[in-house]
Amino acid sequence: MAEKYEELIDKLTEEGDLSDDELLALITMPTGSGEGLFPNTPQAASDPCERLPLSPSFTEAEKALFDAADRVRRREYKTAVYVRGLIEFSSFCRNDCYYCGIRRDNRNLKRYRLSCDQILSCTDQGYDLGYRTFVLQGGEDPYYTDQMICDIVSSIKERHPDCAITLSIGEKERESYQRYFDAGAERYLLRHETADTRHYSLLHPAELSLEHRKKCLFDLKEIGYQVGSGFMVGSLGQTAGCLLEDIRFLQMLMPDMIGIGPYLTHHDTPLRDCCNGSLTMTLRLTSILRLIFPYALIPATTALGTIHPLGREMGMKAGANVVMPNLSPVKVRKQYQLYDNKICTGELSSECRGCMERRTSSSGYQLVIDRGDVKAH
Numbered sequence: 001m002a003e004k005y006e007e008l009i010d011k012l013t014e015e016g017d018l019s020d021d022e023l024l025a026l027i028t029m030p031t032g033s034g035e036g037l038f039p040n041t042p043q044a045a046s047d048p049c050e051r052l053p054l055s056p057s058f059t060e061a062e063k064a065l066f067d068a069a070d071r072v073r074r075r076e077y078k079t080a081v082y083v084r085g086l087i088e089f090s091s092f093c094r095n096d097c098y099y100c101g102i103r104r105d106n107r108n109l110k111r112y113r114l115s116c117d118q119i120l121s122c123t124d125q126g127y128d129l130g131y132r133t134f135v136l137q138g139g140e141d142p143y144y145t146d147q148m149i150c151d152i153v154s155s156i157k158e159r160h161p162d163c164a165i166t167l168s169i170g171e172k173e174r175e176s177y178q179r180y181f182d183a184g185a186e187r188y189l190l191r192h193e194t195a196d197t198r199h200y201s202l203l204h205p206a207e208l209s210l211e212h213r214k215k216c217l218f219d220l221k222e223i224g225y226q227v228g229s230g231f232m233v234g235s236l237g238q239t240a241g242c243l244l245e246d247i248r249f250l251q252m253l254m255p256d257m258i259g260i261g262p263y264l265t266h267h268d269t270p271l272r273d274c275c276n277g278s279l280t281m282t283l284r285l286t287s288i289l290r291l292i293f294p295y296a297l298i299p300a301t302t303a304l305g306t307i308h309p310l311g312r313e314m315g316m317k318a319g320a321n322v323v324m325p326n327l328s329p330v331k332v333r334k335q336y337q338l339y340d341n342k343i344c345t346g347e348l349s350s351e352c353r354g355c356m357e358r359r360t361s362s363s364g365y366q367l368v369i370d371r372g373d374v375k376a377h
């Protein structure tokens with residue numbers, strides 16, 4: 001049995017793709033970790049929210065998958081781990097995604113917005129810490145007009161012309177994306193979250209559409225952004241078939257960055273009674289994505305570090321090559337709770353930088369001071 005999976009891993013490594021049936025076999029292969037792989041489906045075990053063991057053990061086939069992904073990542077990027085300074089500048093959002101802690105209808109959240117000066121002070125501090133990429137992330141907050149976003153982007157560019165600016169501010173009109181790009185933003189993160197229409201409707205209200213989200217992603221690509229997409233692992237109703245659709249969608253989009261993390265519950269959302277997603281499945285998919293998209297920038301996400309104390313280290317060893325320490329002012333970090341128990345909300349930015357450096361080197365990689373652009377593909 002193990003040989004069958006190892007053959008599939010070899011084939012995926014060599015050819016960069018598998019048939020639908022073969023991919024489904026890898027996605028659903030038995031695990032040694034003891035975790036439920038699809039905790040929020042009717043097929044899940046009766047007590048799927050079991051605590052994850054501190055040292056999960058993996059089968060030989062799972063280890064072979066992680067090792068294959070690590071070899072490909074080393075071939076493409078050697079031991080480099082690129083660092084992005086994350087600034088969460090607004091916790092207001094006009095949308096009401098059922099899984100998200102900062103959704104519009106969460107009345108229990110104290111909201112905040114950062115001014116342009118506050119954002120610039122974060123980027124100045126980040127620059128001194130060695131960051132050469134800044135990610136400006138927020139809910140879809142109409143308070144920030146296109147002109148304000150352009151002013152923020154161009155002010156950062158003026159002060160730090162050697163840095164890359166990534167925006168992650170949701171679905172906009174194509175003209176707005178073009179204006180931000182012309183002002184100097186060169187990257188955009190917009191996870192598609194799920195490529196399956198039925199699954200999408202379990203996670204989002206009817207006013208949001210998967211079709212529009214996909215259109216935004218293709219608009220961004222056409223404009224010339226380096227584009228990041230991705231999805232949550234283990235959200236309500238997600239099946240192996242949904243994950244296969246996610247992979248097939250990404251193969252159409254060919255994004256430069258792919259962000260995946262386990263779904264994590266938030267107590268003030270309609271999905272509060274769901275279980276967290278699976279660490280094992282997130283690692284497994286990180287490796288599969290590395291083998292299909294060898295060139296990609298794949299973060300070891302904060303959500304991975306939240307679900308397990310060594311989640312980000314395991315993510316790097318499974319093929320991830322980006323980390324995103326928080327640069328937001330400490331006093332607002334707890335108010336950007338997309339999910340419960342989010343880590344890194346109390347440390348100073350300098351402590352986050354040091355912590356990430358230690359975690360990276362203890363995993364056998366090196367944090368590099370670089371814009372960390374994607375390789376040509």
Ligand code: SF4
Nearest residue numbers: 093095097100103139
């Ligand atoms: S997931 Fe994004 S768009 Fe949806 S409510 Fe949260 S911040 Fe807003």
